[in-house]
Amino acid sequence: MPDRHQTKSKYTTDRRIPGAFEGETVTRRRFMTASAHTYGGVATMMFVLPSLAFALGPIFEEQDQPWQDVGAADEFDEKSYIPKTITIASGVGEAGKSTVYMRRFDPKIDKEPKDEYNDFIAVSTRCMHLGCPVRYVPAAERFICPCHGGVYNFRGEVDGGPPVRPLDRFYTRVRGGRVEVGPRFSVNREIKRFSPRDPGQALDGIGQYLYPARPSIRKLPNT
Amino acid sequence: MPKLKLPAPPLPDRLNPRPKRPGSTKTKPLAEAGISAIDWVDERTSLSQGARWMMFRKIPKGTNWFYTLGSATLFAFLSQTVTGVFLAMYYRPDAAGGAYESVRYITNEVFLGEFVRGMHKWGSSVMVILIFLHMARTFFFGAYKYPRELNWVIGVALLVLTMAMSFTGYLLPFDQRSYWATIVGVNINGTGPFVGPYLSDFLRAGPEFGATTLARFYAIHMLLIPGILAALIGAHLYLVAKLGTTAPPWIKADDPVQKEEKA
Structure with a gap:
């Protein structure tokens, strides 16, 4: 039996996926998965990065030493x-x-x-x-x-x-x-x-x- | 009729409840109500499956009192959590004198304050001692070996986090001893090459022990590390239940060949 993954074409039209169009390589399912992960990552970073910077800020801030x-x-x-x-x-x-x-x-x-x-x-x-x-x-x-x-x-x-x-x-x-x-x-x-x-x-x-x-x-x- | 059936303990016959007489209509309404409430939750969550998986495990021959050191540590942690939460109701992380005053108030004025604070203070030492005993048990019984290496690694992370708890908690009473011990501790952190200077700046929130250092230690002590600790304890327990415990090293495995020869 031939390896299914080897024979698979990268074009969705060749794989006879319903609604595929000419030259399309990324299935809509994969596109949706990737974008959901991206949005999740962006949303997480939106609160993680400022919080980290907030906690680490004093390392970079020069302290005032008055006479x-x-x-x-x-x-x-x-x-x-x-x-x-x-x-x-x-x-x-x-x-x-x-x-x-x-x-x-x-x-x-x-x-x-x-x-x-x-x-x-x-x-x-x-x-x-x-x-x-x-x-x-x-x-x-x-x-x-x-x-x-x-x-x-x-x-x-x-x-x-x-x-x-x-x-x-x-x-x-x-x-x-x-x-x-x-x-x-x-x-x-x-x-x-x-x-x-x-x-x-x-x-x-x-x-x-x-x-x-x-x-x-x-x-x-x-x- | 309740659907939930918990496994019955293997009691001698005379201790088991007698079977119902035929034709008897006697019921225990309170017990029935309790069981049906649990049933209602269980039907929607299947929690009893998980509880049964966690609690009614097969354990190897030779299991002994040394195997309770892990649960003892867990209970020390729970005690620290409960007393810590209630101490936080009176404590004020104010470096300008309020912190010391609030700890003095807890110790001298609050009803049972000295007791609860004492439990938290001495309990921290108890927890560290128990962790080391638990670790020694695991080491000497060879319980860190395949397939339990990951649980050893998680345990080491728990040990380090507990040490970090002890370090950050030591500052909170804000007396002379806390203050200077923390100065020394932060400076020991600072002697790490390359990262040390920045690490101590992070801990102090600046180059000098200042207004936000105490608040920072307080937040690390009561929010940041306890959350991570609780999550890792969950993972630790999950792996214990999944992999099972080991027999002590002096227990010989049953040899099927020998058994046959004897018979």
């Missing part, structure tokens, strides 16, 4: 840190606040190039292991994390424990004798500025390629 006044310029010195509270997320009350440790730039120990944004050094308290809050211990001249034993030196570089890079910093500037703290940036071992990365993401070696910068938070351009 915040933290005190008079003569309040800070080179010798020790002074804790100041800033708001890193608005609308959530206490949960959106964070501490920054402030001091003056000290050319004797700070080897990074001097520019308009580092007259004052503002060190973030976010531990670069997994994000617990570090505190500055003046007697040890070190930042110490309560969670997993991360220790950072006076400049915020890793002294010991699991952290993968030095503590994040914030841009600072002086406006009318007042110090303002601006956007966050991350640093590698040479205190070179990078767009902010989350804790646990290394910036030395291939780290900066494994953990790319995100569109949602950026350092200031050309700094």
Whole structure:
């Protein structure tokens, strides 16, 4: 017995389908099936795609990081840190606040190039292991994390424990004798500025390629 | 006369109801009414067929208490569902302090609030423990082998989703422990190369833990994952009923040749 599918012509007229016309290859049944599936797919995508974009939107939206006044310029010195509270997320009350440790730039120990944004050094308290809050211990001249034993030196570089890079910093500037703290940036071992990365993401070696910068938070351009 | 006949359990004669005396007209009107109501539904849905298929299955020799771990997990899930639905009646996902206040209110003010919240909180740990016991049973009894591999895969997906439930639920009380545990958990997610940074942005709804993070976790915890969980549990159960359960490994299969020799 010959294979039925082999002998079948692709023209509906040859297959003697009622109502077929010259040159027609797609039967009406197949056409209706395909169009019903297409309409179903389109209708589904009409609510799925906007919903997905709605949920994923914050990944692509750059967050506003306003400059915040933290005190008079003569309040800070080179010798020790002074804790100041800033708001890193608005609308959530206490949960959106964070501490920054402030001091003056000290050319004797700070080897990074001097520019308009580092007259004052503002060190973030976010531990670069997994994000617990570090505190500055003046007697040890070190930042110490309560969670997993991360220790950072006076400049915020890793002294010991699991952290993968030095503590994040914030841009600072002086406006009318007042110090303002601006956007966050991350640093590698040479205190070179990078767009902010989350804790646990290394910036030395291939780290900066494994953990790319995100569109949602950026350092200031050309700094 | 009711058409629906459920299989009778194999009871000893003296426990079975006595047959009707000839000529007796005694009937039980309440039972008749109940059965005819079920009949009405069954005639239109044939649900009893499915129920019989699901419940009256042949099980292998040697089935024992270890085989109840799966249903125990299912009941833990049902308990989480019911307590969770009722907790949602009082909970407010408000990061500016309302969430903590509402949980405090549930615990201290609502009638039986501490109990229901306690069931949900401790029940989550119970469910995770039961899942691992159930998984160990399946592994050691070799019940993951052909033709049940797909059920193992679905089970692993259920395990991962349960872990995601635990992670998202941990934030909801919004105390210091929840907050910092979630910061740490999101940052662990972020250490995945290439996708990690975007994954943590998705979880936080932005680069910082902000106003919508808690609402996002709440929606994932009580709408997104439970739906997927329920659907996958349905598939898991369907496959259990369709494929049947395995005998424990210490049960030898009946060898027809040996049987003949003995006889």
